[in-house]
Amino acid sequence: MCGFVCLWNIGDEALASAMITRIAHRGPDAVAVVRAENAPVVMAHCRLSIIGPQDGAQPIYQGKDILVANGEIYNHADLRAILGESAFETKSDSETILHLFRTDALRWVSQLDGMFAFVLATPERIIAARDPLGIKPLYVATIGEGLAFASELKAFDGIEVASIRAIPPGSLFDSINGMRRWYRMPQGAAEAEPGLEEEAVWRELRLVLEDAVRKWMVADVEVGSFLSGGLDSSIIAALAARAAPYRLKTFSVGVEGSPDLVAARRVAGHIGSDHHEHAFTPADVAAVLPHVIYHLESADVDLVRSAVPTHFAAALARRHVKAVLTGEGADELFAGYTYHHAYVDRPRELADELTRSLGTMHNINLQRVDRVTMAESLEARTPFLDRDLIDFAQTIPATMKLRRTDPQGGDSTGPTTEKWVLRKACADLLPRELVWRKKAQFDEGSGTVEALGEALMIVTGASRPLDREEEAAVYERLLRERYADPDRILANAGRWESGRVALAG
Template identity: 75%
Template sequence: MCGFVCLWRAGDEALAKRMIGKLAHRGPDAGGVTRLPEADVVMAHCRLSIIGPEDGAQPILQGDDLLVANGEIYNHADLRAILGEALFRTASDSETILHLFRRAESRWVARLDGMFAFVLATPDRIVAARDPLGIKPLYVARMGDGYAFASELKAFDGIDVEHIDTIPPGCLYDSRDGWRTWFRMPQGAAEPEDTLDEARTAEELRLVLGQAVEKWMVADVEVGAFLSGGLDSSIMAAIAQRQRMRRGMGPLKTFSVGLDGSPDLLAARQVAAHIGSDHREYAFTAQDLADNLSHVIYHLESADVDLVRSAIPNLFAARLARREVKAVLTGEGADELFAGYDYHHAYVDAPRALADELTRALGTMHNINLQRVDRITMAESLEARTPFLDRDLIDFAQSIPATLKLRRTDPNDAEATGPTTEKWILRKACADLLPAALVWRKKAQFDEGSGTVEALQGALATILGSEGPVDRAAEGALYTRLLRERYENPDRILAHAGTWTDARLAV
């Protein structure tokens, strides 16, 4: 996990060093600035060492090719075997990108399985690409006749650029061949075929989940897990714990945060005790929120009220985890795959519309949830991994009919969570992993279950000097002011910030 900058016909080493300095939090273990010989290309990199920690420094210069990459290629061992180990000079998973490119296959980038963003240059060509969901960020800006690429918007702050764009998820830019969409989200299924076996579907989902977690646990350092006490993070932790114990690796380290006595802290303790994880927790206060609000907004690169609220507990979880591990699993993506949000309940009688909405929502995650996860964990030099967004798991989940994700609840069912049950098939698939009370627990948003919303009122009152409740408009105005205070060019940041208002469609 890293941060990088690439200047293609756009600047020199001094500018690259200045820009990468603003991303140093993404990679405290190593860094470097490299020019491609006899070409107007400069790349800078800051590294958080996860795979190949001894010899995986970047930028990677081999012959006439120069590469910077961020993320993890989880099938790198398989690709090495296919490409030939003799080609490789390092143990870094990122080096597979370079050798796949050199094979010049038409869809070489589609063979990369993981979360990634990269820029690769030859003396006369630049190629930039991003993973299917946009888990890892990548921006590009015009600078004169050239381009500047960077992992975060803040790298461009105070820099003279003409225009900034996001490289879309699942897209590739090639200066020789132009833009390509190399990944398209599979369309979600609506209603089951007559032959569908619900029990077997749940069993298969469980197997695919296990494979995803196993793949996303690959690392040369210890991987822990966020544990909010909710269904999604609890499933991830339970599966990872079983896999670690089966390999004799010792208990999984899990991390939970919340206001003292909050539902999330209590539920996480119960889950940790049930699965046998090595659990840590931190109880934050309203003063903690007041002290860190500006820091959260600066790193989040957004002033959206809902995004900021959900980012706050993430910050404390990341700080807690980073004391002991460099990478954690998260439950991000389950709500979009399996209909987990409250607004999805309105679709219970419209399975085709629900399937379409889930497909659409998966395509917007990069600028909302995934922006929060990436920016806030990387602000603390921690890698967050999202096994629910594994490509194979997405393919399978999208083939499951929407009627099995959100279904009306039998009023005589003792496990009922309400008139409708969200994530029904996911709950069925993992019912044996966790206590029944948790498997069928009604979902709470992270900022609500952790007590963030309650504590935030105290923090906002402290900052604003208010004696009464702070309404949403005043809260949003404060977040915007705090963002503007931290950036030389705040309008650039605000122009690219996703919002929850835009992310959810009405039925």
């Protein structure tokens, strides 16, 4: 995990150094700036060492090619075996990118399995690519006749650029051949096919989940797990506790006595984790709010609300580990949000909405997870967004994800149960009352919404709670105060409610 900057046809090492300094929080273990001898490129990198900590320094400069990468390649051991171990000079998982490129295979980037963003330069061309869902960020800007790439928008702050945009998820940019989409989200299924055995579906889902968690725990350092006490993080933590060769460390935050803290404590006791928790106050929220918004690179109300507890969880976890697992993505895969209930009798629209929301996570919830954890030099991993798990989950009919039933099954007129198939697949992992606990947003279950209300009164000096419009204005003001070019940041920010599939009739 790390951050990087790359300048193509812009021979300015001082600029690269200034840009990497702005995102140095992403990699406190080492910082390097390198000008290539055989290519018109300057690369800068800040490193958080997770795999190959002894010899995995970047940029990776071999022959006439140079590479910077951010993220993790989880199938790097398999790729090494295929490509030939003798070709490798380091133990870094990122080096597999360079050797895959050199095979000259037409779709070489599709062989990478993980979360990643990278820029690779040769004397003739520059190539930049991003993982399927955009878990890892990557931006490109035009500066004069050259191109500048960076892991966060704040790297460009105060720099005159002609244009700036994100490399789309699952896309590859080639200075010779232009942009292409190498990954497309599979369309979600709506209705069950005739003869489908539901038990067979959730049993297979459990196996795919277990594989994903094991894969996303690959590291040369200990990996912990966020644990909110909700279904998603509890499932991940329970599976990780079984897979880890050490006692898993789990981390929970909330206001004193909040439902999340109570539930997380119960889950931790059940799975036997080494549990750590932190209770925050409205005064704590008020103190960190400018920091959170600056790093989030967004003033969207819903994102800020969920970013605040993420910040406290990340700060807590970083005192103990360098990497954590999170439950991000389960709501988008299995219909876990409250607004999904409106689609309960419209499986086609629900399947389409889940597919849409998966494709837009990169500048919404995934942006929150990446920016806020990396602000604390912590790597967040999202096993629910494993490619194999996504492929399988998208074949599960929407009627098995959200349905009218009670936990016992069979009542088609009962209350709407979200993530039904996921609950069935993991029913044996956790106490029954936790498996069937009703969904609460992270900001709700942790008590953040109430704490934020008081914190905003502290920040503004208001004598009454702020309404949503006033809350949004405060967040935007705090963002504008921290950036030389705040409009550029706001223009690239996503909105959590934008573009939802409409229900006809």
